[in-house]
Amino acid sequence: MSDSHDHHGFAHVMSPAVLLAVFAALIVFTVITVLIAGSSLIPPGFDIYVALTIATIKAALVVLFFMHMIHDKGLNAIMFVFSLVFVALFLGAAISDTEQYQHLIKDFGQANPDSMAK
Amino acid sequence: MATAVETHETDGHGDHDDWHHKPFSAHHFENAEQQFDSGKLGMWLFLVTEVLFFSGLFVAYAVYRANHPEVFIYASQYLDKYLGGMNTVVLIFSSLTMAWGVRCAQLGQRSGLILMLSLTLACAALFLGVKTFEYTEKAHKRLLWAGAFVNATDINKSLGTTKRPGNHVFVVEKIPKPPETFEERMMVSLRAIQRFWGVSMLIPVLLVGLGYRFNSRPTRTIGYAVLLSIGAILVGMEASIQIHEFQHGGAHAATGGHDADHHEADHQEAGHNGEAGLPGAHPEHSVVAGDIVDPMLSELTSDAEPKDLKSLSDRPRNANIFFSIYYFMTGLHAFHIICGMIAITWLLVRSVEGHFRPDYFGPVDFVGLYWHIVDLIWIYLFPLLYLIGN
């Protein structure tokens, strides 16, 4: 109770140095991801993993510092991370299923080229 | 009732009186901290729903990319990764200003907060402006979603009514071509919107004047705040127009350079807006005017360098699924930006009025969280849509 009467007693204030450092890091990662996209540095097929890794680092920076999660209540962080688990579940099941029956669609498309739009 | 309970109640009343004399305190909370924590948890839960809302699109994306990688490699080359990258930077910068704004609110720095919110708003407008040009260009080249290649009359029908005739008739027919001056028209309308915004500044100006005349502080402050918001949006819009003109004016110099190749047709058109209206004056239109069967094919007929253009036989089946996903994902994201702009404008009004104090800054924090999640989604959308293939 008494805490709440202190200045910003119930939330952490980010220092300008941290904000600017995070911003700089985000810009650097953006430049990197644009530059290496399409370059021959990455073996074919791996571009998406590299791009997503960089995106995830950027996202983590935004969530932890800009969104104050690093100083926030654990409950809020749990809620947010929890949602990602369900996204992964949804994504995983949908991809693994569609990949396995894809041959039925491909065969059909080849046998009946007129049945689908180009 | 036991005395213990009553003692407690008296304590409670002490708090209440103190607490409820403050502005913006809701009666059913015990104190400012509880109100802030509830709001913050509520906001995080709302972000959870946003994540799951977008997850549907990410799943659709992942399913189609996993099963048809060739579509994504082929079609994504029609997106401009430098424009996308610039927009990414703009959004990240707006995230910084928003986070800084929260800091200002926490420390009670009123003018700093106003500045930061205005910058954020301007960035949002800039982002949307660039997006508008991207969409315009694609619409012009008819790089559209899958169903847009169905019978054009079917589309018109479905635009006007929820009813659709029996089965799709998938005969690709003559699609009425957008007017040659499509882009010019776009620019004209953008300028018109700008003028409209400019004129609408009179209203807040009037408010400010009235506020001084009748010595009404709220009127004055609302006037200032709205004036600021409109100004910020105007600045953002103008910036996006300048970027567009810079990109299309200056690209001629950059021959054989970076990705200018697939913009070639467009550069020419932008360079000669006047003549572009004439069929035949433009290589793109000379061949395909009126009855484009395959919009992506139109590029083949231009004098762009063929090495970077895929021939029809290379074009994967259902390549337009990519654009379906592109328009839906970026469109929904843009809608969230617009919602965010409305929220920030509301914050601006309240911060000019001086509502936010070190013990009451919840709304700034909550809108900030929302704004960051919109940024976060873009951080994923950008590489997923613009940076595919090598």
Next chain:
Amino acid sequence: MEKTLFFPEQVSTFAGTVDSLYYFIFWLSTFFFVLVVGLMAYFVMKYRRVEGQTPSASPSHNTPLEVFWSVIPGFLVLIIFGWGFAGYMDMRSPPAETYEINVTASMWNWNFKYPTGAVDNQLHIPVNTPVKLVMRSQDVIHSLYVPAFRIKQDVVPGRYAGMWFQATQTGDYDLFCAEYCGQKHSDMITKVVVHEVDASALTEPGQQTFDQWMEIASDPLQGGKIPLAQAGEKVVNMFGCLQCHSVDGSQKVGPSFKGFYGKDVAIKDVGNVKMDEQYIRESILEPNAKIRLGFEPKMPSFKGSMKDEWIDAVIAYMKSIQ
């Protein structure tokens, strides 16, 4: 096997597995149901509230007991899963040698095409022979369901769907569409006819072996031995045309065949067109080219499945029922 209270007769090799699993779960469920409801009823009677009498103390929880009744059902459902899994894998693993029939589902008709080129809107299969269906849909999702075989498979447009089965007894059985597919979903019913393979096993007059049926079905014109109009009637029945068209003048989804030939009718976006051979042929091959006013473009195309001379027979039939 005859019909029972719960099931239609068992006509496929899968039916035995499905029914025995069903009865296993049924008796297991009955046991637990009687236990739960029996105890509940007993407690209600035994511990009815008596005013002024406070209930004697009883435990508020009993962890070993609770763990026990969490774990036991866990084992039981694993048995059920394993049994169901085994049956399912049988259904999804056709033997190497099967008799393959192509199935086309469209609103609201089944069309079965046999390796010989024969076409019918009923499914005719030989008894005791593994049969595989390769299915496709022309419009929306349908589902082929034969209760007597205990099999079901959705037919999703834009892809193939497959199923196999082996019938164990001859006769006619219902074949339903089990996935809702619009207006006449409930009329998308036809028959599976299981034929004897061996002619010597035929017991009743009028029965055909599979080969006998196939001979007639492959050639509805029967080599010109029957009048063309009569052959046309057979073709119309084979393709299930009467699902949407009547022959008595009443209006169904499509126009009636009666009083149809040679008349001028209004066509959407075109004007009046004479209903002649040319028009009928076009309507069968490209049904959406000319849509009569007042009708929806709902007819599937029969290009590739209806032979030219069969179309001639259909035209002759239409002429005959003026």
Next chain:
Amino acid sequence: MATASLPAHQQDHASSTNYLNCSRGFLSWACTLDHKRIGVMYLIGTMTAMFAGGALALILRAEHLTPQATLPGITHDLYNQLFTLHGAIMVFLFIIPSIPGALGNFILPIMLGAKDVAFPRMNLCSFYLWVGGLIFFLTALLTTGLDTGWTFYTPYSTNTSSTSVVTATLGAFILGFSSIFTGLNFIVTVHTMRPPGMTWFRMPLFLWALYSTAIIQVLATPVLGITLLLLAVERSFGLGIFDPKLGGDPVLYQHFFWFYSHPAVYIMILPAMGIISELISTFSRKPIFGYRFIAFSSMAIALLGFLVWGHHMFTSGQSEMVTVVFSVLTFSVSIPSAIKVFNWVATMYKGSILLATPMCYALSFIFLFTIGGLTGLFLGALATDIHLHDTYFVVAHFHYVMMGGTLVAFIGGVFYWWPKITGRMYNEFWGQVSSLIVFLSFNLTFFPQFILGSRGMPRRYFNYVPEYQTLHILSTIGSFLLGFGLALAAGVLIASLFSGRRAPANPWGSATLEWQCSSPPPLSNFEHTPSVGDPYDMNSVVWDAETESYVKQQSSGGHSHVASAH
């Protein structure tokens, strides 16, 4: 805030004012931020939707008296629209919002000892979104109807149907947000508004159930939102994600749809289970048996419910591997449900059981839900599901769960909290009669449908093969009796408003907090800060002949909140 700004202590001397009579006029209700009034508005709204959906069901049942067209004017098309609207209204407008929206809104803050939910404005907004969704559905109904089935399966819904799919889709989209707002509010309220002494394991099980439900609402409903949005855009512009003719995949739509709609089944049943926990304990005058097992099983059901959606797609063309995985996961959900049933029965052991109307409904629930749950085993097992999928067996199964389960528990809950909500006691005898009629006729209606299904009768059939007629006739007779039973229950409740005797604060002897405030509760819920104790400590409440009510006993250690607050 205007209606609720009166501080609690000023009302100490005005106990005759309550939330119902503290302000008057249409606007005092339409703009109220009071969770109790919003709950009452939800109660009226969802009950109306239920009777509308039920009336459609009776037409459907009457149609099935004969294998061909029975009622004049009911055609194939109309039949398809009727069953679609019956399903859509019952799912989106009644079952999903009913218990959280009506009883949850009313009871949750009081049971928790809070003054209101965390976000009262959002709560009111949730109700108006419900109204908005209702308007969209009415528009669909009054224009060209809706004939896609409540599942909106593509490509029928996007390409072929000529009915108001987009209108109905947007209606369901809006109702989704109504549901999200309720759920979000409940989670935050439970986390941040608990008074001193109300620890997690002192929360009544109804609150655990609502909390678990809210988690599903927040996590699953957005996916429904995006699915319906994609569907509407697909239909209007041809997006191509779900349309095979544009390269899309209809099976993917089913994944999207069931990712929400299977957890939604638990949105429907979990709060009902919470009600039953309260009823069984109160009317047995016994602490609930295995409190923690029940509480955790609610959470387990909420989370496991997300892992099983593929069992709606065993015959859909889903791949074999995924099908098998979903089958085994499906069985995992049966365990926590079984735990609950066993614990309810164990609660009654050595109790002091009073067969009041709510208890009659609770016992019906256990009977019907057990059948509903056990028949789920037939559908989870792969080999039998192939045969039973999309037949009347499925129809019977989910009606046993949703109607025999959720609806019966909802009515039981309404009878239970009716004295609190309205301040009136209903007629006990006729209440019991209604529960008996509902129970018997429910079984008559739906048990024959199990047999119809395993004999092969597909669902959503207008015409059917004549051999099924006898069972259909039985089912139809049952359905009309059931309609009568439900109307009787409604009649008993409505009659009590005019002739019921005044309800005491705690007529049942329950130890949860909502019975510590007067009936009906005052605007700020409690005139005195409630004393938080064990919610199932029945010995702490004793009958007081003077007030004809149960009262909290002073010496039973119920004031522990003081100790635990410091």
